Amino acid sequence: MQIKDLGEFGLIERLIAMATRQRGGPDHGAPLGFRLTVDAGDDTAAWRTGVATELFTTDTMVEGVHFTRETTPWRDLGWKSMASNISDIAAMGGLPTYALVTLGLPPETAVADIEELYLGMLEINRQHGVSIVGGDMVRSPVAFITVALTGVHPGQPLLRSTARPGDQMGVTGYVGSSGGGLRLMLEHSAVPAKAAEYLRQAHRRPQPAVAQGRILSEAGVLAAMDISDGLADDLSKLCKASGVAARIFASQVPIHPLLRQAFPDRCLELALGGGEDYLLLFTAPPKLMSEVLPRLPQGAAVIGEIVAGQPGQVELVDPAGVAHAAGSLGWDHFTGDPHAAPDRS
Amino acid sequence: MQIKDLGEFGLIERLIAMATRQRGGPDHGAPLGFRLTVDAGDDTAAWRTGVATELFTTDTMVEGVHFTRETTPWRDLGWKSMASNISDIAAMGGLPTYALVTLGLPPETAVADIEELYLGMLEINRQHGVSIVGGDMVRSPVAFITVALTGVHPGQPLLRSTARPGDQMGVTGYVGSSGGGLRLMLEHSAVPAKAAEYLRQAHRRPQPAVAQGRILSEAGVLAAMDISDGLADDLSKLCKASGVAARIFASQVPIHPLLRQAFPDRCLELALGGGEDYLLLFTAPPKLMSEVLPRLPQGAAVIGEIVAGQPGQVELVDPAGVAHAAGSLGWDHFTGDPHAAPDRS
Numbered sequence: 151m152q153i154k155d156l157g158e159f160g161l162i163e164r165l166i167a168m169a170t171r172q173r174g175g176p177d178h179g180a181p182l183g184f185r186l187t188v189d190a191g192d193d194t195a196a197w198r199t200g201v202a203t204e205l206f207t208t209d210t211m212v213e214g215v216h217f218t219r220e221t222t223p224w225r226d227l228g229w230k231s232m233a234s235n236i237s238d239i240a241a242m243g244g245l246p247t248y249a250l251v252t253l254g255l256p257p258e259t260a261v262a263d264i265e266e267l268y269l270g271m272l273e274i275n276r277q278h279g280v281s282i283v284g285g286d287m288v289r290s291p292v293a294f295i296t297v298a299l300t301g302v303h304p305g306q307p308l309l310r311s312t313a314r315p316g317d318q319m320g321v322t323g324y325v326g327s328s329g330g331g332l333r334l335m336l337e338h339s340a341v342p343a344k345a346a347e348y349l350r351q352a353h354r355r356p357q358p359a360v361a362q363g364r365i366l367s368e369a370g371v372l373a374a375m376d377i378s379d380g381l382a383d384d385l386s387k388l389c390k391a392s393g394v395a396a397r398i399f400a401s402q403v404p405i406h407p408l409l410r411q412a413f414p415d416r417c418l419e420l421a422l423g424g425g426e427d428y429l430l431l432f433t434a435p436p437k438l439m440s441e442v443l444p445r446l447p448q449g450a451a452v453i454g455e456i457v458a459g460q461p462g463q464v465e466l467v468d469p470a471g472v473a474h475a476a477g478s479l480g481w482d483h484f485t486g487d488p489h490a491a492p493d494r495s
Numbered sequence: 496m497q498i499k500d501l502g503e504f505g506l507i508e509r510l511i512a513m514a515t516r517q518r519g520g521p522d523h524g525a526p527l528g529f530r531l532t533v534d535a536g537d538d539t540a541a542w543r544t545g546v547a548t549e550l551f552t553t554d555t556m557v558e559g560v561h562f563t564r565e566t567t568p569w570r571d572l573g574w575k576s577m578a579s580n581i582s583d584i585a586a587m588g589g590l591p592t593y594a595l596v597t598l599g600l601p602p603e604t605a606v607a608d609i610e611e612l613y614l615g616m617l618e619i620n621r622q623h624g625v626s627i628v629g630g631d632m633v634r635s636p637v638a639f640i641t642v643a644l645t646g647v648h649p650g651q652p653l654l655r656s657t658a659r660p661g662d663q664m665g666v667t668g669y670v671g672s673s674g675g676g677l678r679l680m681l682e683h684s685a686v687p688a689k690a691a692e693y694l695r696q697a698h699r700r701p702q703p704a705v706a707q708g709r710i711l712s713e714a715g716v717l718a719a720m721d722i723s724d725g726l727a728d729d730l731s732k733l734c735k736a737s738g739v740a741a742r743i744f745a746s747q748v749p750i751h752p753l754l755r756q757a758f759p760d761r762c763l764e765l766a767l768g769g770g771e772d773y774l775l776l777f778t779a780p781p782k783l784m785s786e787v788l789p790r791l792p793q794g795a796a797v798i799g800e801i802v803a804g805q806p807g808q809v810e811l812v813d814p815a816g817v818a819h820a821a822g823s824l825g826w827d828h829f830t831g832d833p834h835a836a837p838d839r840s
Binding site: 168173215216281300 | 527
């Protein structure tokens with residue numbers, strides 16, 4: 151059996167099972183008061199250090215798979231490779247701290263390009279207080295960037311596994327804009343200048359929702375994850391981790407007016423499957439939801455509800471009130487199965 | 496200018512300078528008592544958590560650059576990709592704790608091969624108390640494995656920057672055996688079976704010197720690094736970080752009898768430039784050296800001395816007492832310049 155048969159997520163599940171079952175040896179952190187509290191499978195791992203909870207995540211971008219030089223200049227690539235990791239810390243309600251940067255590069259790569267890449271990383275790092283404290287550089291026939299990032303949380307991190315039937319589901323802003331920007335660049339679509347600029351920026355410079363994660367966590371929200379593979383697909387993962395199902399109301403999904411203007415017929419599809427928005431998806435009982443929603447930025451909205459049902463199942467209720475199986479609307483890089491998702495370069 | 500002109504280490508120096516100069520934003524760890532104590536440039540980064548020092552490192556292996564499937568079966572590859580990271584923690588005198596594993600893989604990769612890879616990781620992890628707590632899996636035309644690993648140290652880590660003139664230099668065991676094993680496999684050399692088995696094992700299953708790192712640190716040794724790129728080259732890096740020079744006495748370099756038997760004419764060259772031994776190189780004043788040496792495993796030896804001089808300069812004193820510039824005997828994957836080093840696949 152090859153990976154493309156099993157799929158990325160199938161293989162990950164197998165490996166997580168192996169890694170947790172076959173663990174052993176001394177726990178060197180224990181004598182110092184360190185205790186693992188969030189294992190593989192959430193946005194980050196987490197452990198208590200005795201004084202705080204520490205978070206730990208990693209994310210990789212490969213040329214030709216996650217980016218092309220055509221749609222992503224080096225500086226934006228630096229920004230995005232760090233943004234996706236900061237977003238994982240944000241999804242736990244944490245604050246980012248230290249990063250290791252691994253660059254796999256062909257020897258013919260221009261040094262100036264790598265300095266551009268770094269400038270993009272350093273720009274977002276200054277906004278979020280991240281320090282690059284090391285890394286690795288290796289020769290590789292294909293360019294790739296791997297960031298490993300730690301973070302801190304003063305208390306209990308937001309998890310994927312704590313959504314409960316009766317919760318409402320919310321998002322922290324407009325979804326689909328990043329996917330719209332990518333679509334625009336790939337198809338060279340003719341759209342009004344202001345919309346084009348907004349969508350391109352959303353794709354090239356996504357803003358991790360660090361402040362929003364802190365707001366959610368401080369308000370007492372327990373369940374969240376970041377939207378990186380697409381709203382419907384990520385919601386399915388959150389539901390699976392929590393052993394619940396969900397219902398999205400299509401008419402409530404917040405779509406930015408400029409995305410709607412640029413892609414009037416496809417904006418809902420982009421909002422559900424576009425990916426790389428790096429907003430947070432979260433759930434909370436209705437009372438808590440109504441308290442926390444006014445404290446979130448423009449676009450934040452309730453988009454549906456958590457229900458009892460087959461774990462991971464997501465239904466889409468269309469504007470006429472008819473329910474459809476949302477299926478998997480995300481994107482599996484291994485099987486190459488686009489489902490209803492737009493192309494992700 | 497391309498990377499191959501500047502070289503791996505030249506580019507790393509530039510990027511470290513950028514990353515440390517252009518840092519900014521809030522220090523989210525500070526309110527919780529976290530404080531960065533070892534920045535980029537040592538074997539790992541380190542910070543105080545309030546109750547301990549935490550260590551953080553990453554290391555990558557790329558197919559065709561750091562390994563080939565011919566000389567490294569998947570299970571050994573898993574072992575080695577984790578061993579090189581554990582070795583960095585050992586070089587700080589620390590104990591390893593949590594790992595994130597990133598796999599870049601072609602979709603045609605057999606699932607069974609990846610499970611073998613994982614079994615190799617889990618085997619060494621059980622010996623050293625490492626838990627895999629997450630990671631990433633991405634499609635890539637070339638296979639690569641990146642591990643990010645944390646560790647703990649109850650006090651002050653061993654650094655590269657603390658060697659002083661007057662110190663003696665030691666290694667924690669026989670050097671060059673891993674390089675001998677690789678040479679054996681690449682050249683299909685005819686060597687006695689027992690020697691072949693020993694050398695192959697040294698290349699495929701290197702043992703990180705975690706226990707030895709603890710012994711050194713507890714005894715009060717301050718300066719150490721692990722030998723991954725070759726003794727002479729790594730020594731030069733340690734000297735550069737400390738602002739000192741060094742003199743290696745060729746006759747004192749510990750070479751295993753089976754390496755000598757297999758490669759009588761090239762064993763010194765392999766010992767100086769072979770790499771991937773994952774022993775520790777350390778320095779200490781003579782009195783401390785004489786106290787700590789008997790507590791180290793067979794093969795551990797004093798191999799030279801730290802002297803005042805041009806930072807990073809290493810001299811090799813041959814058995815006749817004549818000094819030679821050791822130059823750079825390591826291997827830069829980007830420039831492809833082999834110096835006197837054996838091929839590293």
